[in-house]
Amino acid sequence: MGRLTGGDPSLLRRINSAVVLHSLRGAQSPTLTDLTRITGLSRPTVEGVVEGLVEAGLVVESVPEEGEARRQGRPARRYRFRAEAGHLLGIEIGAHRVAVLISGLDGRIIGAGSRDVSETASADDRLDRVRSVVADVLRRTGVARSSLRAVGVGSPGIVEADGTVRLSTALPGWTGLPLGERLSRSFRCPVLVENDANAAAVAEHWKGAARDSDDIVFVLAGLSPGAGSLIGGRLHRGFGGAAGEIGALHLLGREVTPETLLSTTDEPLPPLDEQAVAEVFALAREGDEQACKAVDRYNQRLVHDVAALVLALDPELVVIGGWAAGLDGVLAPLRTELSRYCLRPPQVTLSMLGEAAVATGALRVALDHVEEQLFAVEGTATARR
Amino acid sequence: MGRLTGGDPSLLRRINSAVVLHSLRGAQSPTLTDLTRITGLSRPTVEGVVEGLVEAGLVVESVPEEGEARRQGRPARRYRFRAEAGHLLGIEIGAHRVAVLISGLDGRIIGAGSRDVSETASADDRLDRVRSVVADVLRRTGVARSSLRAVGVGSPGIVEADGTVRLSTALPGWTGLPLGERLSRSFRCPVLVENDANAAAVAEHWKGAARDSDDIVFVLAGLSPGAGSLIGGRLHRGFGGAAGEIGALHLLGREVTPETLLSTTDEPLPPLDEQAVAEVFALAREGDEQACKAVDRYNQRLVHDVAALVLALDPELVVIGGWAAGLDGVLAPLRTELSRYCLRPPQVTLSMLGEAAVATGALRVALDHVEEQLFAVEGTATARR
Incomplete structure (x- = not known):
């Protein structure tokens, strides 16, 4: 002292x-x-x-x-x-797509690229896809690889502090993968890996639907749903990095998976088949009765899970993202349900960043890392506590 | 800067x-x-x-x-x-009991007192009871009222920052009560009001079962259950002070109250009748079949609610308190359930402080307030962020 x-x-x-x-x-x-x-x-x-x-x-x-x-x-x-004195990458590695954003030291995005990837692709194939999109983005923006100061990555699963994926059911070969270390071989700067829903929460707070709130829950709806939360403007990862893993909440006392809820037949949808989901949502929008019932079933489940998160955390704002299309139907029942159980129900809104949310959040994670070094005051104050 | x-x-x-x-x-x-x-x-x-x-x-x-x-x-x-240069009170105002602890500026407890109170007592009667226990404790310890530097209060309900109870279903006349202000009339020092489960979480962290962990969920089991959580050693109150209000979680999609779950007949127990609950637990310990089934039903519900909190918050440790007797039966099923859904399941343990938890936490809240003034460094660092 x-x-x-x-x-x-x-x-x-x-x-x-x-x-x-x-x-x-x-x-x-x-x-x-x-x-x-x-x-x-x-x-x-x-x-x-x-x-x-x-x-x-x-x-x-x-x-x-x-x-x-x-x-x-x-x-x-x-x-x-000199914002151009260094550059940052924000990378999303998802089940169906990899996406890359690049910015200068001021966080302003100067380039982007993405490519589809099969949900059955191996970890090696998926990482190859990442490397090729990164190379493509660097080439098109004329940024030298040596100019990169930090790389942020958002990906499904529970991520350890060292960038290892502890568990991910959404991506083949992902559980146990030392993702940060594997990607580090392609860069000479730090690579920071974050859970995708956590990254999206950070992104919506930075430049999306949650700019005005420091206490938010972001729900990444999907067949492998997750949630990320900010408390007082800081990411709440939990003691083991597993906070907000509402995928597991789906299982609590009930065996019905999202694939079953969203099926219009007696058989569940194929596991993690987002294309099949898109078709159900499209049918529902056209008024198909079975599809509407399926979407209703899914929405009801989502409402329950979000309500549990809200009761535990009491955020100011809930942002619903993930499946951008089709989910607007969940807002009204969610608001109704939350106002039944919460004295000061949180605001509920849809993601503003849509499918750019995870990569944008990954970029912000990289920027945070660099700013901690450049603008050391905050880090100093924190260490002092 | x-x-x-x-x-x-x-x-x-x-x-x-x-x-x-x-x-x-x-x-x-x-x-x-x-x-x-x-x-x-x-x-x-x-x-x-x-x-x-x-x-x-x-x-x-x-x-x-x-x-x-x-x-x-x-x-x-x-x-x-000079620990004796000032004194602090920690007060629990519960449905059935008011309890008071007194300490010097070092937080060491030098006296205590408590009295039962009817769960149907009016707010005025309950506050009178508090005042008489306080007067009694001051008299017995020989501490002058003018020596009090801060008073902490733990009570059921959602508490506003100014000490007003926003909602409390457990105590008659409690919703809307400006509890902090009402009690302030009896003291010339600050009165700080905290939710009872939050206070108990603070207490277990201070000198109970959670001394070794900074990331905990404390569950106050009871007919009006609640939870309090510490994240990184700090109380997480939520944006509206309602974090952990799992009483409402009971209602999500299911209309069955704890009184119904714990009934051994076709009729639910009388509302908030803890004596009736104690009888059911006693019967269950003696092996009564109906009572065992009732306790099992309640435990199952508690397990589900705690699991939801754990998935949202991902704590290192869960402390179960409230009904000290009878709840040891919940530990095994809770551990089993959590290990099914959590990769790194939290430790689960019973409260060490038992029925002293809320008053002890209230005392710590008062001590925190005084220390913030005496040892201003932390407050300064916080303001600087």
Whole structure:
């Protein structure tokens, strides 16, 4: 605790550097005078820090616009954050598709790519597909692989802190796969693996339907459903990384799977066959009686599972994603059910990011990692607790 | 953020004071030299801070033991934290009982009292009962009312941040009651109201079955069941203070109440009649077939609800409390059920504090409040995030 009050010069430099970088990223090409005002630091400190950041390639003197340059006298130097000093990838590895997003250090997306993959593909084939989409996105955006600072990955299953998939019933060969380590071989930067529903929750909070709330539950509806939750703006992973695994909730005391609920015949749908599900939803939209009953059965189950999550966690907002199409029918019964049991029922809304949610969240996970290093203040404060 | 690096002298004084006080409380009558070493602060700083703490009555020079005093030369002055400089109350207001604990500023319990109360008692009568137990405990311990620094209260229901009970079905007249404000009239210190299951979770973490875990779910079994959870050592109240209200979970899709489940006849037990429940449990222990079936039905329901909480939150440990007697039968089926659905099933254990859990947690809530003021470092770090 003495360090709180004593002088640790390297910590101080790091904090000052983070404060200046943070201000630089928020302001429009500030001058040193601007930065001194914004940060409350002394002029010599700001000068020293900016010099260091320029050397590190994170900050550059910004070229003045034509009109401004011609004003009388020598204009004060202006600086800007070099978002192009590094890049990030957000990767979704799903049962039917892999998708990749790329951004600069400011998190703005500058490229994207995706390819379908068979739900029966082996882990090796699936990872090959990932590598080829990544290579394609890097080529098209002209970003060098060496410019990557962090890679985020969202994938179904319970993920260990080291990036190993502890369990995933949705993807063949996924359980036990050291996913982070396998992908690390393709990159020289950290690879961070996150459960897909968790990643989607982060994404909706970052730039989707949950921008205004810090306490949310995101439900990834599907044949292998899951949920992710933020508490006070932070991801709640649970002690073993298994929080929100409502797939298992489906089994509690009832043996009926989503494939059975959604069947229009006596036989359940083929396991994890999303195409068959899409057909049932399409039929229901056309008014087919059997299909409507099937969708109703599924919705009823979803409502029950979401209600259990809401009672346990008491979020401000529930975001329903996953099957973007067909699920709007679940909102009304969900709201009714929740208002029956909750005193202050959460708002319920559909995902805004749709099928981009998981990759977007994976990108945010990568960005968080890089920002923790660049803007070390938060990390410092956390370590201090 | 400038404040991080700039010099705010009053903040610095406060932090130094907290650091010294914290060290004083942890050490055995340290000398100024000890404190200088422990805190890493300068000798003049430590002297100034200790002087201020002595003036504030929080620290006193400790009288040396006989042998020590007679050693040659003048011994260095030693100091100790004055736990007796203030007192705290932890109050449980339940359906059938009110209980009060009292401690010094170190949280060590120095007195206790309790009285039964009818489950049909009005809010006014129940509060009168609380006041009389408090007066009795203060009298017996010789603590002046003016010495109280904070009062914690644990009670069934959803509690607002201001101490108003938003909903409580267990206690007549409790819904809408400004409980904190009503009790504040009897005290000149802050009164903090917490949900009973939340308080019990805090208590088991503090000095009960959950001392070794920061991620726990505490289940308060009963006719009006509830749950409280700690995530990373902090109480998770939920956005609207309703997290863990599994009483409502009982209703999801099923209309059967605990009173019906536990009945040995065609008629449900009288509402909230814990005495009738105790009789059913006693009969079951004697091997009565109807009673055993009734207890099994209740246990099955409890297992389902706890499993739902566990899937949502993924705790390290589940503590079952409330009905201390009779519930040991729930541990085995609960463990079996959880290991079926959880990859890393949480440990499951019975409450260690039993019927003292709620009042003990209420005391800890009061202690947290006082410590936040005394040891301001944590509060400061939190505000800084």
